[in-house]
Amino acid sequence: MAYYYYNSINKMVTIIIFLVLVIDVTMVFGQGTRVGFYSSTCPRAESIVQSTVKSHFQSDPTVAPGLLRMHFHDCFVQGCDGSILISGAGTERTAPPNTLLRGYEVIDDAKQQIEAVCPGVVSCADILALAARDSVLVTKGLTWSVPTGRRDGRVSRASDASNLPGFTESVDAQKQKFAAKGLNTQDLVTLVGGHTIGTSACQFFSYRLYNFNSTGGPDPSIDATFLPQLQALCPQNGDGSKRVALDTGSVNNFDTSYFSNLRNGRGILESDQKLWTDASTKVFVQRYLGLRGVLGLRFAVEFGRSMVKMSNIEVLTGTNGEIRKVCSAFN
C-alpha cells in the first residue's frame, strides 16, 4: 500500500515537472513560431518574398533599409504582428517615428502574389519578417532562417508608438526600451548595427552640428574633419528632409563599417554615437571591430541571432489574430 502511494506521488511529480518544462520551453523558444511553418501549406511563400524584395531593390535600393526598419518598428509596437502595415487615420503608420518608413509597396506586392497561390495562409507579419531578412541578403549581408507562423494583429494605434527609442535618448534609456522587449545590451548594439545600411533625414541630427544643447557649438563627440562634411550636407536652416547615409562610405553594404565610423566619431545620430561613449555598449562595438582579441564577435552572424529574437517579440500564433487578405487593412 505504502509503495503504491509512493509510486503514484512519484508519477504525479514527474508529470508536474514535465508540464513545467514544456510551458517553460514554449515561453523561451517557441512562442509558437518555427522555421518552415509554410513548407507544406505554402511552399513558395519564402521564395516569393525573396524574389519580390530582389526585384524592387533593383529598381529602388532604398527599399532594403526601409523594410529592415519597418520590421523593427512593427516588433516594438504590439509585437511582430503587422500592426505597422495598416493604413488609415490614427494608425501606427501615422505616428511621428513612422512617417518616413518606406517599402510598404514591396509587402503589398509579395502578399498579392502569395494570395494568388495560397489564399488565406501566409500572414503579413511573416511576410515583413522574411522581407527584413532578405533586405540584409540583397545588401550583401549573411542570411539566416526565420521562424514563421506569426498571425496578424487587429489593433493599430498611433498612440502606441511611444515604445520606440528616440534618437536623442541616453544609452540607459535605449537599454531599458530593449530590455522591455527581452533584448539585452548585445542585442541593442547588434540591431542598431542595422544602421550599416540606409539614410537619415537631416532633421534628425542637424541640431548636433550647430547649437548643440544650447552650447553655441557642435556636439563635441563629432570628429573634427567630419563636422564640415556634415555641415555641407545639412546646412543650418536648410532642407530637413534631405537624406544622408547613416554609415558614411558604405550606405548600401551590410558590413562592420558602421562600427568603425562610431569609433572615429562619425556616427550620424546622437543615439548612435553614444554607443561608443558608454562603456557598456562600447565593448560590443570593439568586439565587432576585432579590438578585443579572443572576445571578438562576428557581426554578420550575431545580427541574424538578434534578429530572430527581435522577430519573436510578443507574436500572435495559433488561432490568435488573423491572416489578413490585404496587408494594409484588417479583414
Ligand code: HEM
Ligand atoms: C536606439 C534605437 C534606434 C534609434 C533611436 C533609431 C533611429 C533611427 C532614425 C532617426 C532613423 C532615420 C529615419 C529617417 O530619416 O527616415 C533611422 C533609420 C534607420 N534605422 Fe534606426 N533606430 C534605432 C534602431 C534600429 C534598429 C534596431 C534597426 C533594425 C534592426 C534600425 C534600422 C534602421 C534602418 C535600416 C534605417 C534607414 C532607413 C531608411 O533608409 O529608410 N534602427 N533609425
Ligand SMILES: [Ca+2]
Ligand atoms: Ca506590431
Ligand SMILES: [Ca+2]
Ligand atoms: Ca555599411
